[in-house]
Amino acid sequence: MEREFEGKKLLILGGNPETTPLVDIANNMGIKTIVTSGRSTDAAKKVAWKAYDVDGMDVDGLIALAKEEQVDGVLVGVADILVPSYCKVCEALDLPCYATQRIVDVFAFKDEFKATCEKYGVHGIPEFKLDAEMKREDLDKIKYPVMIKPVDNGGGVGMTVAYNEEELRAGVKKALDASHKKRFIVERYMNCDDVGIYYSFKDGECSASCIYDRYTTDEQPGLSRVNLGSVYPSKHIDDYFKNTHNNALRMFKEIGIQNGMLLMSGFYENGEFYMYDPGFRFQGEAPHLLMKAIHGFDQREMMIRFSLTGSQGSFNIKDIDDIRFRGKSAATFWLLLKEGTIKRIKGLYNITNDRRIIANVQRLYEGDKVEQSWIGTEKQVLTRLYMVCENKQELKDCINEYERKISVISNDGRELTLSGLNTDLI
Incomplete structure (x- = not known):
């Protein structure tokens, strides 16, 4: 790999496991990576040149950190909610930024995205009018089931399917708790x-x-x-x-x-x-x-x-x-876990010699605990296997093989893996 940027400093916003490969790539390019997030234990920090606990939503703190470290560039990792901060930090420091405030306004908030799409004939999911006041006339027009979601979070965080008004009210509270802007939308469940x-x-x-x-x-x-x-x-x-x-x-x-x-x-x-x-x-x-x-x-x-x-x-x-x-035919094969503490993982290691597997992006390991609050979000993902095959049948065979061989056992002896991808649907 070329190392033309040897010694340059790059500030990366966000430290979740999915951001770790981005840090690795920058490290291999000879760049001094600086990862910051609000959690000191975040995975991407473990592989960075330096790590800080400045929260990605703290724009003033990020700007101060970037100036202190005299960074040469800023990049956002795998986190929707940090794109607005990324844009503001780059603007304040006059550094290259692939986003603009106009773009952020459209793509950082689900309600703005939907409204913009409709202007251009790109359809959004049919939506029901409802706000935090929960007016009776609005509630009476809702046809169940519906999906409630915060406008500014992703990965399943704060999202709920509701089949009646009681579940709807609970879902609205959950969405508002997960929304920095305190906004939510209610859509037809697709x-x-x-x-x-x-x-x-x-x-x-x-x-x-x-x-x-x-x-x-x-x-x-x-x-x-x-x-x-x-x-x-x-x-x-x-x-x-x-x-x-x-x-x-x-x-x-x-x-x-x-x-x-x-x-x-x-x-x-x-x-x-x-x-x-x-x-x-x-x-x-x-x-x-x-x-x-x-x-x-x-x-x-x-x-x-x-x-x-x-x-x-x-x-x-x-x-x-x-x-x-x-x-070619390709796939990402996600392995999801139930609540529990991981005691043993079988069948996931020693796969580097399989030409069909081009990457294994693991986010949970033996000893980690899958919290109840993670269920229904991407935090319950054990790993993602990336497969490239010559045709659809070879791809199905590969998925089925790893579905059979991978097992995750909890401290109390339970199998933690959910049922995997049914290849008959492909």
Whole structure:
């Protein structure tokens, strides 16, 4: 790996496990990484050159830290709620930033995202009018089941499925507690195909990098449906380009996106797409790992370079991208755990010789405890296995093999893994 940025200092906002690979990449480029978050125990801090406990929402504190360390660049990790802070810190220090306040206003808050999408013919999930006053006339118009979610949090945090008014009221409280802006939305509960659409931007050029199908667990009723796995490319790829892609491009252009990466999560029903969650930052799903294995470029390196120079490099993103993955089949296979303390993990190690597994991004280990409050969020993810295969059948065989061999035993002898991805649905 090139080390042209040897000795440069990069401040990375957020320290969750999903941010750790980004820190590793910067370290390997010879960069002095500085990770800051509100928790001293965060995983990404363990691999950083320096670590601080300045909370990512403390903009003044972040600016002071950046000045003290004389950083050469700032980058946000895998955390939606930190993108607004990232934008403000870069602006204050006159450092390269792939976001603008206009972009932040659209993508950092689910209600703003939905309103903007509708202006351009990109549909959001049908919504019910309701605010914290819980007016009777509004409650009477709600048709159950519904999903309640905070406007400014992700990964399932603060989200609840409600089947009646009592559950709705509890869900509103949970969403408000998880919202920094103290705003929530109530949407129709969608029971249909789930998709992710991932775009890459470079110097104003937009490339649709991948579209994938998400398969979620139904073992945790009443909670957000956490992903069990994602399969690339999506079986709905042609419908997306026919019905939604061009409208999305108009939206991106008019709100001024020049650089960065964007995931739009959505549902597919009867030929129509309904977008529900944007992420203008690196993703926990990490499609960039599959893109690197198949296309040969590392989006993390590109964005680290941008943070230090204002440029991702001298190439055309459309020349090296391929939304159909060059004919290959790929997947991320998520392993979810129930509440409990992990005593033993079997079948997850010694997989480096399997050519089908291109990455293993583990976030929980033996001795870690899965809290009850984590259930229904991405915090209950043990690991994500990244698979690239020559065809769909080989991919199914790979998923089934690891579904059989991986086991997680609790201190009290229970199996902690949830049922995995049913390959008959792929």
